[in-house]
Amino acid sequence: MVYVIGIDGGGTKTKAVLADQTGQVFATAAGGPSNPNSVTEHEIYESLSELFKSLKKQSPEAFDQVSICFAGMSGVGLDPNQSSLKTVLTNICQPYDMDVELAHDGVIALYVGTGGQDGIVHISGTGSITYAIKDNLIKRAGGWGYLFDDLGSGYSIGKETLAAVLQEYDGRGERTVLTSKVLQYFNADIPPDLVSLIYQASNHRTLIAQLSKLTFDAYEEGDDVSIQIIKQAAKDISHSIKSLANDVYANHDQVNVVLSGGLFKRDHIMIPLIKDDLKGTGHAYNLQLLYAEPVFGAVIGGLKHLGLEISEGFMENILVKHNV
Amino acid sequence: MVYVIGIDGGGTKTKAVLADQTGQVFATAAGGPSNPNSVTEHEIYESLSELFKSLKKQSPEAFDQVSICFAGMSGVGLDPNQSSLKTVLTNICQPYDMDVELAHDGVIALYVGTGGQDGIVHISGTGSITYAIKDNLIKRAGGWGYLFDDLGSGYSIGKETLAAVLQEYDGRGERTVLTSKVLQYFNADIPPDLVSLIYQASNHRTLIAQLSKLTFDAYEEGDDVSIQIIKQAAKDISHSIKSLANDVYANHDQVNVVLSGGLFKRDHIMIPLIKDDLKGTGHAYNLQLLYAEPVFGAVIGGLKHLGLEISEGFMENILVKHNV
Structure with a gap:
């Protein structure tokens, strides 16, 4: 043994x-x-x-x-x-x-989804990152940090959610149920109150990312603004997967894709959207959620x-x- | 006197x-x-x-x-x-x-452009904000801070610029001359080096905003990615102006608009773009740069x-x- x-x-x-x-x-x-x-x-x-x-x-x-x-x-x-x-x-x-082997965290997330086979793994929690792994080669897309690149992450959804609330308030944006949800979440009276609450928080990155839960709730209630935000996140995730597939798996028909991280707790929303975005792009993607x-x-x-x-x-x- | x-x-x-x-x-x-x-x-x-x-x-x-x-x-x-x-x-x-009168900073930026007349003032420097002022009424759009709303600001242009550089690097984005410009600006070898340079800077907000200069340079060289970024900034600024005009100046044909802040040093780029975006929207806008x-x-x-x-x-x- x-x-x-x-x-x-x-x-x-x-x-x-x-x-x-x-x-x-x-x-x-x-x-x-x-x-x-x-x-x-x-x-x-x-x-x-x-x-x-x-x-x-x-x-x-x-x-x-x-x-x-x-x-x-x-x-x-x-x-x-x-x-x-x-x-x-x-x-x-x-x-x-004991022997020692060291690898990227993306490698083990992929392996637990594919049983050790090569493929692409996308992780969306507070941040987001995508890795393609093939024959000990590893390439990444995204994950450059919340300030300028966390497309498809909980943080980016939360940020767009706050922007939508403030844009409704100041007349630039559409009506959205996100406003009442976010105000209630922070126990705030009006959207401008959110600004100092969030800037003063020491953990504003995770605080903003947690708002994505409200956006998913509003999505399920049919809120147009939330549907746009969530669809954009799915598009950004799919774009990362496609870019890496075209690069690393150019000559392959089939690509394993493992989706991991807190965002995929709403798998019944995210998986169909991502599947849709990945259609007709030259690859057959074998999408899998990470359960272990x-x-x-x-x-x-x-x-x-x-x-x-x-x-x-x-x-x-x-x-x-x-x-x- | x-x-x-x-x-x-x-x-x-x-x-x-x-x-x-x-x-x-x-x-x-x-x-x-x-x-x-x-x-x-x-x-x-x-x-x-x-x-x-x-x-x-x-x-x-x-x-x-x-x-x-x-x-x-x-x-x-x-x-x-x-x-x-x-x-x-x-x-x-x-x-x-002496008597004392206190007003928003937007009021004085407007007045110096219009000689004291009412209108809309948009300020884009590191951040961005738009005010509409009419008969002592003041309404604002934007300016909720760099984390989730600074559309049309130097910061947002700089952020998109960094995102474009990293997206070209990891295969998600188009080729852009911004990469060589930004690497040279930071004296960095490869785009991932930028990440720690920027996150470790104490003044990352102004640091990122300053990159907008490079984006304007690349715009003038015909770089597609930069053209998209700058056009989007102009659209966002125009959208703020239109939203406030429709709200505060609904029954007026003519609206004074004063543009102020560091971004308009590139007025020969920004003004025509904003004029274009404001066309055919029911208002005649009297656009003015702030010189004093x-x-x-x-x-x-x-x-x-x-x-x-x-x-x-x-x-x-x-x-x-x-x-x-």
Whole structure:
């Protein structure tokens, strides 16, 4: 039996799981951030060490048989092997005699959707980013940050929502039920009150992104302004997918596409819109929602690296909810 | 002879001028910010007091004959008479036996363009805002801040410019000469390098707005992407003007429109585009660029308040460059 540690490292938290090739989970652990853009190398070392200790404590026998640690981390830069994270991980894994593989966080999100096959993964939460992965080549579109490029993200939907409310108020925009929804959400009397409420918030980026929930609600009520905003977000997401498909999968008929992130909680709205936008573009897209946690994509990455096939049984096992 | 003190108060600086009804200038002074959103009342009191002392020192005789101080200030809120700035100004002016009038900064920008007549004023610098002024009624469109509404501003042009550069880079966007221009401006090698450069800058709002210069340059070179960005900005500005005209000037054939702010340094580009967008909309727009400094609009406001006509001679005098 082959045992793997998978790690999903991000800017707010890091998750780890110890599983075998059948998808049986022996230990899980979660800790602080491990994105080198948000914390120091030393802090990453400390929090990863804690995760390893916790995994070992939960299942010492399985831990001792782990062959490889595969980590999908945000902020690894253009070449994962050049990343300082590689050194940190190696320092942690060497005493346990484990191999180390480091990849972009996009890789593990893709793998958990496709069972380790290549394809395109689009992630829309507060921000948004799209990766195309093929034969160890990785290309990205978007994700350049909320100030000037987060098309198709929760933030961009929230921003357009606030703009629509203020534009209705000052006479430039159409009537929209978003106004009453947003005012109620903030317990505000008139739209100008929203301005200082939002600028003074320390977390205005997530605050604005959360408003996308109201936009989806208004979409379902048939609000024209919200329909425009949501359709534009779907168009922007589809455009990223098409651009990468035309570039990386130019000679392929079929492309796997995994959709991941909080925005796809409204999959019954987003999936049909994206499917529509992707029609008649020369590729057949195999759209898939991400149901399991990306950390299992890291386990898949480890198994792939060892030359193992990902069995159907493995995929079924990881779809059983594991709260990490 | 009637003497007036005009004040133009903003978030970064405050200007003051002492002039008579013929437009002759006796004293000018400049000091720190006086927007209650950026500094305390006490600081505003201190810096306005300094300005008054300076005016008095430069021309004690004219100063002693001043009948009214008219101030156009940013951040005065919905009702200038309710503003805390009114109290501050009154405290300063009472010992000198001057009347005090407080107005929005948009009012003085309009007046200096129209010689005191009503109309619409649009200001596009780093941010953007449009005011319609009619019989002491003031309505605004836009200006809700860079995060979610600064359509037609230098910031929005700069933001679209950066987005275009990154979208060309990651394959989503068209080729554009903006890429080489922006990389050169920041002395950067590849577009992703721009991301951290801009997010780490303490003044990213003004930094992004300054890029609009490059977009105008590229527009003149015939760059398609830049033409789209600039045309969209002109459309957004025209839309604000039309919305306010339809609301405030519904029963008027002719509307005065004053264009003010750094964006109109490229008037040979912006004016024809805006004129085009305003065609066939039911109003005849009398478009005018702002050539004199808004602080003279405060002098006009003071003269108007005293029931005086603004003479042609006055307007000619203030167009002579006075550096305040």
